[in-house]
Structures are given as structure tokens and as C-alpha cells.
Amino acid sequence: MTRNAARPGDEAGSSVTRRGLMLAGLQLGVVTTLALKLRSMQVEQAEEFRLLADGNSIKIRLLVPARGLIHDRNGIIIAGNEQNYRVTLTREEAGGDVEPVLRRLARLIPISEARMAELLEEFTKRSAVTPIVLADRLSWEQFSSIAVNAPSLAGVTPEAGLSRAYPRAGDLAHVLGYVGPVSDYDLSKIENPDPVLMLPEFQLGKVGFEARMEDVLRGKAGQRRVEVNSAGREMRQLSRQEGDQGATVQMTLDAQLQNYAAQRMGAESAAAVVMDAQTGDILTICSSPSFDPNKFVRGISSADYKALMNHDHRPLADKTVQGVYPPGSTFKMITLLAGLESGLITPGSRFYCPGYTTAGGRRFHCWSRGGHGSMDAVNGLSQSCDVYYYELAQKIGIDRIADMARRLGLGQRHDLPMSAVADGIAPDGAWKQARYGQAWQVGDSLNASIGQGYVLASPLQLAVMTARIASGREVRPRLVRAIDGVTQPEPDFPDLGLSPENLRIARLGMDEVMNGARGTARRSRILREDWRMAGKTGTSQVRNITAAERARGVISNDQLPWNRRDHALFVCYAPVQAPRYAVSVVVEHGGGGSAVAAPVARDILLFALAGGLPPLDAVPDDQRAAMEERHNAMTLFAPEAPRLTRA
Template identity: 65%
Template structure:
């Protein structure tokens, strides 16, 4: 069919439009490709250059800054210090053993340390950085940084580590931190991911352990670029975590230090409590140890020395030590008898030096006896027979009930390790524990804090604070968390008649301030700070009838570990109690000679807010006391040793 000129023109116009449309589309595609190529080659050049060089992006956890622990006045007792360290990441290192051998040529490492680190790296995930060495010197840190190209996967970094500036003073209270163990992880239902970081440290004992969640904080993250050989190129992004909360304790660091020094190398414990709110202002176990050794990794020699020391420096005697309270328990027996109405304040007992019951003699500490004894005099001269007598009248169940009301036989809730509940026995306890009936002889022994009765220094301080205040004050160790004061609810009344408590306090006052008081040599002559208290001596060995017949061997003639424990409890000022104190000196002999002087000095420091004033002591003692206080300021509280003279 022949096309007309008009048809040819229409076809030409149609082809031209299609050509233009196709050309436009092709042009647009080329333009889009050009824009995309520019974006990839210019705008994203750096990123793709990194990818081309086989660089990778790694996300790592940033350990949180651990919260500080302070004393009641804000003095740091557990802080953090800058720490130069080196880490290695297996996925970036490649041949870990080769890299570690190179590193060992730069910083000193024993073959054992080298093997242990390699095993540690292999044991953890390939992407997890493992700390090879911390607390590096600046020279070693610099050497590693300079040699970084030859050490793939190795990164020198600046971190933080725990530091205890008051070391021995707070070792038992604050505790220390250490690397997370498999046992630590197993104890937690859903462990925080940061706990899986190699050698990450958490609290092991004391406040550090029991308040670890509060102190630890939450981890942050950082995104870093590493090249094919594992070298960090740069940090791309950083999100800081939340630091741990700061904790302020109720303890006064200066009083704690004085008490530690006062105990010297004695195997002993002291607790000082505010009788109104329960604040524990001093809590000292002696001898102590340096917790910094555990943070840095204690040597086998140092650890063995601590373990083999017969004075048990690792044990916190203030809360874990359970001792027969001896005569310091007599307030419990007397209160139980007065409350039950089986005696009154005027009740008297004749003491010939023993009580005979069931064909057996229960001896008083005074072999010749005390004659006719009243309640007040029974305290002052610590007559045992008086309590043998009244205990039979009131019975062990009521004595035990009173003991628990005063805080004995109870585990007090404190953020400290190995807190004992002691033992406040009754008839049901013996039947359950020993499958035996309670006997009158058991009651007689318990009446003077012997037999089955056991109490910790903390419990004895609580008992004393409750007698002094008439309220069921509970011990408190944490004062503030992150700047927020922890409210203290008013302690409820003990439910004991004030007249009854007053009778006990008068007896305790006579112990220290009476002419016949067992602690009269430890009195405070400043009446505004007058001390009331009770001495105690608890036996750790049986005295046979034969030994009594020929004369009881004195403590100073016995081996140290067979001597009696010395105890003292007290409160001051006697007229308006503010502080209560308990002292236990293991194998110290008599409470009046070994424990009461310590209690007086410590409570004087607490009341004075510093070194006790000499005019608070009896005039005849001031020369000796002045010398002792000067000596304390020079001695090392860890060893009790005086400083060596300097060579000329």
C-alpha cells in the first residue's frame, strides 16, 4: 500500500517523539548512575576505602566507673585510680601465641604468666578483649604503643582500678574487689553482660560485695574501627554508661583509725554504736590486712602468711566471731528476773564462793566469796553466785527471751560478710540440737554467759545500746546512697519498765565508778563523759577440781591460746547515753585489765571528737596515758611496731 506524503510525515513525527523519549530515559539513567557513582566514589570514599582494606567495625563494652565508698564525713575509703593496662582480642590477633611472645619481649612476663594469658584468651569469645597486664608503668605503656604495628589485636589503654587509701582500717568492713569467677556468675540468675568481661572486678567481701549492684553501675559501649591486622584505627562512637552510686557509711574514719591503732597487734574486736539511731561509728577487727594486695593479686607467700597467723587477720571478729559473753551477760539474767517479778532491786543472796547443786559445786570467781550481795553490788563486784541463784528462779526460757529482745541470738541485717547469729539457747534448742533435756546446771552456766551462750561483739554493742536507750535500736552501717540520706525510723520501745532499766544502769555505773567496781581503774573523771559498763571474762578451758584444789593457774602462765577471753561493754555519758561500746580481746585474760581500758579510750575519743583529753583520766594515770597516746600516733596499726630510728 502506497503511503501518502501526509502518512510519511506522521510516521516521521512519531519516530522522532519515541527517539526523544528513549533518549531522555537513557539520559536520566546515565545521570542517575552518575549521581550514584559520585555518591559511592566521592561521598562514601572513606568508608569504602576502609572496607577495601578489610577494615571492620567492632563494638565493645566500656566498664562503668565504680562508685566511691566514704566515711560518715565524706572521706574516701574506697576509690578509683588511673591504671595503665594492655588488652588483647583474639579475632584481631590471629596467632595469639606469636603475638604474646612478641609482647613478652617488650614487657617482662614469666613463662607461667604467658601460658596463663594465652589460655585465658582462648577460653573467652574471640571478640572479647582480655586484660594481659594492668598497673603498667608509663615506660612499658609507651613501649607497647610504639610497637603496636607488630602487635595485632593488642591495645594499650587507660582504665581504672580500685584503691583503698585507708587500707587496714577498713579491710573487714569495706572488703575488696576481685575478678569475676564462675561461681560468681552461677550465683546470679541473669548476670550483667559486663560481668563476662575478662578480669572485670566485683566485690568479694564486706560492703563491696553486699552492695555490689549499687556500686557497679551500668556499662557503656564504644564503636571502633580496626584494620586487617587488628590495629585500632579510630573510635567512631562512644556511649558512656552510668557510674555506680557513691555510698557513705556511718563509720567515722578517724575513730576507726584510732581504734585500730589502740588495739595494736591484739587479736581483738571493738564496736561503737550511737545508742539513739544505731549508727555504727567504729567497727574494728584486729589484726587487719591490706585489701590492696587482693586487688592487685596477692602473692602465695603473703596469702599463706595471713592464713597461718594464729590471730586470724582475715576473719572479721566484730560480726563473725561468736564468743561466750561471760559476765557481760549478767544484765540479761538480771533483767529477765526483774521483769518476771521473781526478784526486786532489793533482793540479796549470800555468796560463800560457790553454789552447790546436784552434788556439784558451781564456783564464783572469788574463791572466798562476796558475803551478802545486792543487785547493785553483784554488778560492781561481778558476783557469780548471785546469778546462779536468780537464774534458777526465772528459768532459761525467760532468760533466752530477754536475750533475744536485747539483740542476742539474732542475725543483724548489715552489708557485711559472715554475720553470725550467735546462740541464745533455751530448752527447745537443746532438744532440737542435742536431742537432750535441758538441765538446771545448763541454766546456771548460761546465767553468767558461759555454756551454750555465744555472742558477737556487734550483738554485745546492740545489747548495751538497747539497755542504755530503752529502745530496740538496730545497727546501721549505710548512711547515704548517691547523696540521699537514708531515713532512720524511730526504734520501738523494748517494753521494759524504765525503773527496771534504771536499776541495771545503776549497777553498770557502779562497775566503773564505785569503790569496789571491777573496772574502777578505767573510770572517766570528767563527769560530763562518765562511763558505765560491765567487765567480763570467759573461759576457753575447763578447770578441774584438782587444779582448783592446788590453785588455778593464772592466765599469764598459760599458752596464749588457752587464756581466757577478756570482754567489756559500756555506754557514755552515763547520765545521758550517746555511745555504746563493746570490746573483746581474744585470750586477753581479765576483762577489767585487758578490755575495759580499751573501751574507755575509744569511747572518750568518740565523745571528744579527737585524741582524748588528759584531764578526763585519773591524775595518777595521766603520765602513762600521755605516753601511750603519743606512742599510738607513731605506731603502724598493721604490725603495732614502733618506727625504726633513722640512721645519721
């Protein structure tokens, strides 16, 4: 054995020493880290932990997302957001007794005794952790005063947020609808409601497009972490994450055309619809008279609401989709096409009109007491001879008429994001038996053939009917053009499957209504050949005319109370050579369709064709002065008007 030989255990001892050093170093690092953290907590974060020790807590508060904007087809904002200063109070953070806080707040902003009582009652109904809006739309001075005094107002939070605003006021009220605070009834209809709905400043779509597109327009809530002390006062904001704004939706509507249509209908109780006859885009869907939806957003007064409810022209009702009317003679294209498609008549088939026909022991009168004489398909339509259609209905039966009505868009609900879209009625024998438990009578067929009796249609359905006749395709209406810049695909509508020759006869009859020497709407024709219009008048009775009244002379509409007068209707499309727009107008209790509804529809159609005010030379000479006077009296929508954006 040599001197330098390693002794047993030396290698093991060396390994133990290294392990010990590593453990010691690790322990030293942990101790150092703890010491540094302790120093930070004792020195740098001492104030924060002192406050927490006094009863402070961290709370997460949701932030209402900005509601999505709504544009018209040209990019003009028709529903936007504006800055709104408000103040809320949370009962839990006020220590449970809110009245002293409200009394102190009333020194800063006006709170009437009546409003005080309302608030105190509302606090008893809501959860203690639910903030209640005490006042909104405050001035900057009022808002600043509350913010300065906030430390002495337990549970009070001044907030700067956004509120919905409709810059075009009543022009688009019925189609857009409006938003409002979330009610208990709203919550009862929603399973597992989004927590953001509980926030006092949140505004929910109540009716119309705002309600039907709620999920798209709502957005996603943000949040902020705040520190509050034991008294419930907010001490500071620790972090903030903004929510995601709702989607921007571009509608098919033309705000300028809608504005013109609203002013052209004036104070009448009326409705107008303008559709693109090829794409189905709705450019105008206007009900008159209207209301200001901004009043509902801000909280409409009892007096204003009562005035709307008691108005005999029903300004809150959307007559374009909710209103259903006997279509009168605007229905006659349906009866004619049903007859032609059946093969039981040809365009040259004639019926003689002596002024009435007899069926089932009753006389059914033509609107022309002296009769029209011998009528074929085109003349029967252009002169709107009732007897022609009475005879045709007896020949083909109600089932063919009802089938054609449904084929052309009547008697069915069109799927639009609007409230209470009506089905209308395209009646037949089975419908009457199911509805009334009665058999269909021949007289029912005669009434239906001229759009009376059980037949009911909305202005929207009449516009769809006109677009389908003009295009020969199953055109369906639509209101959404793009969402967040993504254009919705234009549908490829199928062919109606109707004979092109039969469609040509119906179109020729409508052309003769406007441009023929004896057309019922000749006075409302368009003179420019490249804008040549085809149309059909309609007048629907809302009262029964007795035999005795006929014998002594039917009372004229202008001698009757307003609500007993006939409805005036008109449908049209243009240009005849290449149909682009289809229009329907209904004027409640307006009287004759040719005298009242046709001029309104013609002018609205001209605005669409011209892209602005109708040129005077497009109408007959004797109507130009009146048209110019109407236009001078209008306050037309300027496209460069201020646009609401996210504040």
C-alpha cells in the same frame, strides 16, 4: 456555539500535563540525591569503603563504668578509684595463635616464662572473643611503648582505665571488703550475668560491703564503636559513649575513730564496735589484726596470702560480726533484767555468796573464792558476783533468760551489708533438744546466767545489747547513711517495753561497775562528770578447770599458752546522763576483762566523745603518762589526707 467555547478534553489534558510535570520533578530530585550520595561515597568516603572492602568491620565494645565511691560520715573517701594502665589480648583478633604476639610483646614489657605459661593456659580456657588481661599497673613509658607498636601486635589493646583503691589500707578492710577480677565461680552464682562482667578489667565486689552493695556501686556500662581490619587490628574509634558511674555511698563510719580503734587495739587479736545509742549508726566496727585490701585488688602473692592464712590471730576473719564468743559477765544485765521483769525478785532481793553454790550434785564457783557475802541487784552487778546469778537463774529458769537475751539483740542476725554476719546463740530447752537431742539441765541454766555454757554472742550483738539497755529502745545497727546524696531516713525505734525502774537498776549497776568504790572496772573510769561512763566487765573461759586444779590453785592466764587464756570482754556507754555512744570490745585470749578490754574500750569511747585524741585529764593520774606514750607512738589519720576521686 461561540468561537471561545472550550473544547471537550482540554481540562483533562491540562490536568495530565501538571501531573506529568510533578512526576518529572520528583524523579529529578531522586536522581539528584542519588547522584550526590554516589559522589560522596566515591569521593569523600572512598577511603572508608576501600578499607571495608578489604575486610574491615565495625564492632561494639563495652566500657567499664567507674565504680561508685564510698565515703565515711564526714565525707572522707574510704574506697575510691585510681588510674590504671593495662594491656589486653583477644585471641580471635590475634588470628587464633597468641604465642607469637605474646613473644613480641615481651620485648616491650617484662613477661616471665612462668607468666607466659599461665597466659597460654588461660587462653585455652576462655572464649576466643574474650579479652584477657596480660599486664596491668603499667608505667606510662611501658603503656606508651605498647600503644606506639600496637599496629604490629594483632589483637593487643592498650587501655587506660580505673582500678579500685583503699586509701586507709587495713583500717576498714574487714567492713569494706575488696573487689577483684570476675571468676568462673562468680559467674556460676549469677543468673543472666550482666555482659560487663565478662570484661577483663571489670572488678566485682568479692566480700564485705563491696560485695553486698555490688548492684549499687557497679554503675552502667558505656560503649564505643570501633573499626577493625581483617587482621583484628583496631583502625579507629567511630564513636564513644561513657557509662554511668556507680552510686556514691556515704557510710555511717567515722574513719578517724576507726583508725584510732585499730591502733589502740594494736597487735591484739581483738574487735571493737562503737554505735550511736540513739540512731543505731555504727561509727566503728574494727577487727584486729587487719590486712591490706589493695593487695587483693592487685593480685595478692602466694607468699602474702599464705602468711595471712597461717597467722594464729586470723587477720582475714572479721571478728566483729563473724566471731562469736561466750559473753561472760557482760551477759549479767540480761539475767538481771529477766529476773526483775519476771517479778520473782526485786532490786532489794538478796542472795548469799560463800564463793560457790551447789546444784545437780556439782559445785559452781564464784570468781571470788572467798565469796561476796550478801548481794542485792546493784551490788551483785557492780561486783560481778557469780553466785548471785546462779541463784537467780534457778529461781526464774532459762526460758525467761533466753527471751530477754533475744529482746536485747542476742541470738539473732542483724541485717548489715557485711559478709557472714553470725546469729550467735541465746539457748533454751527447745534449742538444746533440737541441736543435741538432750534435755536442758539445771547446770546449763547456771552457766548461761553468767554468759558461759552454750551462750555465744558477737561483738556487734554486745554493742546492740548495750545500746538497747542505755536507750530503752529496740535500737538496730545500720551502716548506710546516704546514697547519691539522698540521706537514708533515721528509723523510729520502738520502746523495748521494759519497766523504766528495772532499766534504772541495771544502769545503776553498770554505773557502779565504773564509779563505785568496789566496781570491777573502777580503774578505767572517766573522770569528767559530763562524760561519765557506765560499763560491765566480762571474762570468759575457753578451757575447763578441773577440781584438782582448783584444789592446788587455778593456773593464771599469763602462765598458759596464748590460745588457752580467757577471753577479755567489756561493754559500756556514755554519757550516763544522756547516752550517746555504746561500745563493745573483745580481746581474744586477753585474760581479764577489767585489766585488758576495759582500758581499750574506755579510750575508744573517749576519742568518740572528744572528737579526737582523748584528753589526759579524763583518766586517773597514774594512767596519764602511759596514755601519752601510746598516743605519741601512734600514726594518726589526718583528715586532710589526699582523697581519691574519679580519674
